[in-house]
Amino acid sequence: MHVLKTMLRQPSALFGLIIVTVVVLMALGAPWIAPYSPDNQMFDGLSIEGAPLPPSTRFLLGTDTLGRDLFSRLLFGARTSLVIGLVANGIAVAIGLLVGVLSGYLRGAVGGLLMRFTDLMMAFPALLLAIVLAALLHPSLWIVAMVIALVNWVQVARIVYTETRGLVERDFILAERSLGAGHLRILFVHILPHLMPTAIVWGTLGIATTVLLEATLSFLGIGVQPPQPSWGNIIFESQSYFQAAPWLVFFPGAIILLTALSFNLVGDALRDILDPTQRGRG
């Protein structure tokens, strides 16, 4: 409660919270808000020559290259993209934190082995894995989320590993050991909180990149399949139209940006509130 109140006092955090709320409401309320079905390819949604239509009163944000209402697609796309951006990315960051912190903390064979495993995973062509999975499984939103988590955790682990190596050498860790703290306690109570800034950077910037990564996977055939909209595939489908129909890139791009940014504002505020060394700042 205290956290929330402190947050509401900061204008940027408030802004972030509002946008996050709006986006979530958009996703939940899509069927009621959307003026059209997101899949409806309207014959008059294209010009006579077959070009998508710019924003107008009829199509608020214009139409796409199949004559579908962009606004409606963005609303429904929020559902997919939030799952990808929050769940998939969240899992990736969580796994990355865990593996990174363990391999940076544990000395000797186990830590080394863990890190080499991460190195192996990192060296491994993730896209190939995605392609094979696409060919072997029936792509669904959750499989996509899983693949993304599988692909992304490695990088987080790498960074966290390096940071942990630095942290472990700090004196207060020695002090904790002298108190008899077990490895788990040192890891979770004393090291993890120091990794919060990194986690927040990845957790929030990662939203944007995973949403786009989902589109790449769509392209490889493992993403959500057409006509189900996602912010990423809306951009990808029409990115070459950025001159002919800029709205097709601009609006989804802006909403991805805004969402990631808002989560970041909230995350930053949260970090500052939780980080005592930053206390007292405005």
Added chain:
Amino acid sequence: MTMSAPTPILTVRNLCVDARTPEGRQRVLHDVSFDLISGETLCIAGESGSGKSVTSLSIMGLLPKASLQVASGTIRLGEKDLVALSNRAMRSVRGGDIAMVFQEPMTSLNPVMSIGAQLTEAIREHQGPEGGAAETIARQMLDAVHITEPVRRLTQYPHELSGGMRQRVMIAMALSCRPKVLIADEPTTALDVTVQAQILKLMRELKQEFGASIILITHDMGVVAQMADRVAVMQNGRIIEQGDALSIFENPKQPYTQELLAAVPRLGAHAGNDAPPRVSAITAPSVSVSPAPILQVRNLDVTYGSPVRRLFRGMLPAAAVSEVSFELRPGETLGLVGESGSGKSTTGKAVLGLIPFTGHVVIDGQNIAGLSARQMRPVRRSAQMIFQDPYASLDPRMAVGAAIAEPLVIHGLGDRSERDDRVAELLRHVGLQPDAATRYPHEFSGGQRQRICIARALALQPKLIVADESVAALDVSVRARVLDLMLELQETMGLAYLFISHDMAVVERMSHNVAVMRGGRIVEMGTRRAVFENPQDDYTKALMAAVPIPDPRARHIA
């Protein structure tokens, strides 16, 4: 108010500093005013947390912007008002006109820069000598602060130095540019008395040679007596009394000042006793039987650096500790004294299995060599450590209350409310308000942090405590309280202390037995009485002689 006529070089007037806390602004300095006359040494004494460090940081313009802010007042250095000075102009003042030695040496040195780089940098910045000259000066400065092997030290990193050595590096750094004003915040707190004497001498020389003025912040009335031309006593963010040294020592007006002077331990005060003074009413159960030792150390050796690295670097650093053997029985205190870098902290860490060692260490009947963290767990319950550098040994992201409760949580003692009660009790024991529990380490003064560490170590009611300079940063009144607390615990619970300190008077007061270390070895060990009243080793004798006497008339450092 002083009535001295000579021109002051630094004038502080009505300085008020506010702290921003979640509960709103709180004033930590109230109308502090004083002058520093050119060529004099002003000692600021006062209880821990009274605002000494904040005052000095304000002068340097180095208050942490996030939490502390000058609310009003002026600080004049010659023509310049430092409070209003631009950042740029302030830069040339810092380091050049005014230099400062900070209280916590570990965190005040950059961990990723070599000692040499940190030293020469300051020299180059303000004196701009060419190439190698700065290095020469740096080496000379290390020599001046009596660091052994100065050439090698220049290439070392802060974590490779002992606490005292770091402090000396800090001093060398501050002195290297021959500042007009030197602010030294507890500069000798972590130093053994011989080095302390040398440093103090150095500061005097500097003062004489360059007409520099010194603000010396210290809790050690012995040092005050040896150094001060004038003294300011602080309490609760105010200067409650200031005047020239003689009048303060001989004619203290404020009750606090009187109390402060009364509490000063004097070397030899306990001569003739075998054991520390009794502080509790309990009648002695201790001497009756001589129980098995709680700590047995035989042939302890510690060498830093990984074997692989040593192999490839080709140079084997000398062992930090070698062939150390001693025993410690319940209810006993072994005082460990010795020069800085002699391996005291290393010994302390090794006997608790915190760094790799070879040899034999038995705690409470359990040989700890090669035990896993899990196997060590029960041992840790009975053996605790208070680290030399309190700031570095506290998790900066953990509230102080949680930090103190940490050992209770780790060992699964008590429920939440019980723990809270215990934390409050411990805080009170070490002279802090229970409401400190919700604050974070960086919001405390150096002495306050040290008390927090003590509270943490006491939380488990261990049988053995390794106390590494654990009262060094405390002002005498608080120190006396804490020492009494430690003695009381010893008496009631049969606690054993491995008491590492440079302060001979404190060691004398606390110990049953004393060991003197030098160069990683124990050069002399015996009962307190034997060592203090009849020292054999030359080094021990030198130590005794160097202890500052808290009487300005009896200055022996010159």
Added chain:
Amino acid sequence: MLLLVLRRLLQTALILLGVAAITFLLLYALPADPARMIAGRSATAQTVANIRRELGLDQPFPVQFWTYLHGILQGNLGRSYAQKTDVGALIMARLPATLILMAAGIFVEVVLGLILGIIAALRRGGPVDRVVMMASFVGVSAPQFVVALLLLYVFAVTLGWFPMSGFGSAAHVVLPAATLGILGAGWYARMVRSAMIDVLNQDYVRTARAKGLSSARIVLRHALPNALLPIIAMIGIDIGQFMGGVVVVEAVYGWPGIGQLAWQAIQQVDIPIIMGVTLVSALAIVLGNLLADIIAPLIDPRIRAR
């Protein structure tokens, strides 16, 4: 140190072996059939069978993998199915371009990221910080293709400052590297910013200020090295990303890097090329990480004792 490097090189070999095995297995599991991709629409079933046999695709997995490994041990990456030529030569022909782009791209993003991150950290909470943060998000959420084309449109087509496409001169590198830099700098800026904020609150920075050092020196010499650890790790990661992941930028600027080769090979199920590129980029990633692990203790001496 030497021993450590040797040990890590051995581990590298093992990692590469692991990567090779997994990749090979995955490709084997892939239902797509390279022989049919080569044969095309009009080939008879017998032609397809012949091609399969000639490529050894009719062999069981262990035999195929062993044959492949055997080749690798002799320094032979095999022959491309579709291009009927030595894979090693194909990769070598494109490796310089990839390395140049990688180096230039990392240089731009690191420099940009450091500058922005430091400025943001110093101006924390102020308008400059907000703008930098916003910009870093724009960089991160912008689709590569669009950014690449926009830059190309503005600086090559409209202003004519740089060539539109190709490889060879320094001018050619500018736009692709700038694109990668813009896209990646956001990450660095954010990492640097949060690490710097942490470091700038440390006591030793206060000491440095007490010495009267210039802000530039304080930031660059005292704060930055302490904040650099995660950045080094990021660079290690980026080496991996760039080896395989800059297909789009390479395509837009006609840059003859390995990404394009890999992309086409994937489309054609040209297994020897996929394997070759995978191994080369795996090697780059492992070496990048190794480098990061070696540099980390150089920056932070506390880690060295380990």
Added chain:
Amino acid sequence: QETPKQGGDVLITYKDDIATLDPAVGYDWVNWSMIKSLYSRLMDYTPGTPDLIPSLAETFDVSADGLTYTFKLRKGVKFTNGREVIASDVKYSIERAVNPKTQGPGAGFFGSIKGYEDVSGGRSTTLEGIETPDDATVIFHLSRPDATFLHVLAINFASVVPHEAVEAAGGDFGKKPVGSGTFILKEWTIGQRLVFERNPDYFVKEMPHIDKFTVEVGQEPLVALLRLQKGEVDIAGDGIPPAKFLEIKNSPDGAKMIVDGEQLHTGYVTLNTRIKPFDNVKVRQAVNMAVNKERITRILNGRATAANQPLPPAMPGYDKSFTGYVYDVAKAKALLAEAGFPDGFQTVLYSTNTDPQPRIAQAIQQDLAAIGVKAEVRALAQSNVIAAGGTEGEAPMIWSGGMAWIADFPDPSNFYGPILGCAGAVSGGWNWSWYCNADLDRRAVAADSMSDPAKTIDRAAAWGKIFTDIMADAPWIPVINERRVVAKAARMGGSDKIYVDPTRVINYDAIFVKQ
């Protein structure tokens, strides 16, 4: 029509790298026309037309039973390594194309030559059906009449190569080609560019017209277009991407840039006759009626026309009067109900994943939804779609876009065997409808035996009937005939037909620079 001028350098761009220039191996639409120009073959086509002409052969003669072909070689034709082309080179080249060791995709085209089975089965390396009595004569003995044989001798796989150069290249012939065509490969910087220079000794005077053409690879089509508009590039080989088409078309000099040519292409949806409910002909007919092809051509900005039969309009045998299944939702629904699916059914529609294919698949998906058929679109990489199509019982519907490329040669038979005949309805085949009609197969063989040139018209008619009859069973939904759009600089001359040549893509031999 202006007369071609000699000389000039031309710059052409492609997105994909050139895989190989080995004529026995190369089989994609980009290297197809380059190989055509690097080598010569016994037969060739008049540029811009599907009309066969002798090329390396000076004259030829077909026996009455259609089983023996005798060619007289042109005198004095030289490989670019300086050696004269002789009859044994022709024999060697075709044997090489058939030999399994070459791993060539085109072996099957030579299936009618006597002894083919022995060579392709690895039992022999020489084709007994090719005889070279002297250096200037090549005689082919066929095991069955083959009306397409002259076309076969005109496809790339029949290109004549010098054996010594092949051997010298040691397996890398595809990168070091030597032929006797209009151009010589001068430089190949992998991943960047190929430089072709005219062959000064080419045996046809004033052929080719340009001195040199450079192919830059790895060029994104959108960027290639920008470069073309700036005058850096002469031909954007990949054509105009959909995103740019309207802009260019409506621009002032759009008309000069766009080459819009008819190609031998049909885009279709296969209906897998072995998967329920498409095993029911009524269902197949119903979905045929459900697809609104006009809307799809609009999505493609009018760059295609609606199709109603497998053959494209430019192919001999195309039946202009055939109307196929007209778009009629009501009728489709009725038929579906009749087939026992009044509420429709669920199915899967595969498609490749490059624009505009997924869009077309989605358009079809929406049309099917209108009659209650819920198709899940799976947009996958081409190789995965091909794999799914060739696996029995896997893919109910596949949109062919992006894969059904142009014909190998302009003959209707090329549209039947692999993609609609029984031979293709095998595991790994390209008959993704898994449609096998023995009767039609018989008629196809019969039509292909009509090798007498006099019967060309009849043969075409026979083939035409086969394709319209197939539509009664409706194994496909023929959707569109896509036109090929190439962008070229204004200075490039030559009719549109040589930029969208029915037998090549760009006819490098015939293009020229105007000034």
